[in-house]
Amino acid sequence: MNDIIAARAIHVLAVVIWIGGVAMITLSVLPAARRGDLGPNRIAAFEAIERRFSGHARIAVLLVGLSGLYMLYRLDIWARFRLAEFWWMHAMVFVWLVFAILLFIAEPLILHRRFHEWGRRDPDGALAALQRGHWVLLALSLVTIFGAVAGSQGWSLF
Template identity: 60%
Template sequence: MDDLIVARALHVLAVVVWIGGVSMATTVALPALRRGDLGPDRLKAFEAIERRFIWQARASLIIVGLSGLYLTWQLDLWDRFRMPAFWWMDAMVGLWLLFAFVLFVGEPLILRRTFHRLATEQPDIAFAWLHRAHWVLLGLGLATVFAAVAGSHGWLIFL
């Protein structure tokens, strides 16, 4: 039983770091970058922030995935993925898959090069696009966290 407590605590802690980081980037760092508050070279400032946070985000995402899989396996919750009342479990997995793709495939293989080029040529457009994308990701993240917590306590069962 202690292993389940540790797994759940790690799961929640990693979600806090992950979604909290998205919130910080969306509501604090990107607006400051867009205004030039962190210096005239927005791309350099962005890359400095990203370089420091990307590994925290990736590590958190791995912990969330492994702990979520462990909890599902240990508690034998697989059938919930077939039950409409537990749609929020599918939402958690879907959000995790989206971020896993972005952080491990999209960002290093596609987005980094494309964003760097656009930020060099048209920084206002690049940072506006990046900020909008982060708002979408933050909205999905917060909605999923709310649904998962409410659903795990009996709310949202009939949606």
């Protein structure tokens, strides 16, 4: 059972790094960039911060996925996905998939270039849209975290 404890600890630590970073970007970095607090080239400043964090986020998302899959396999709890009371497990997989697609496919192949071009033409619009998207991602993540912690302790909506 020590392997499960280690997997859960890795899972939670990686979620803290990943979603904590999303919160920092959403609540601090993007508002500062929109106000001009990051200097005259707000887009370049934001991209420099985002570039440094994206590697950490990718590692954290990989660790969350691997540790979550390991716990599902090791505890043989696949059947929970058939029960509505474990809605938070579906939410965890959904949020993980959204971020995995964004971080590993959409951002490096499409979004980074488009944001950079949009940011040169309309930095206010680009940063505002990015912040709205981050608010949606953060809200989904926080609801999922709340549900997962409460649900894993026996609290149920159903």
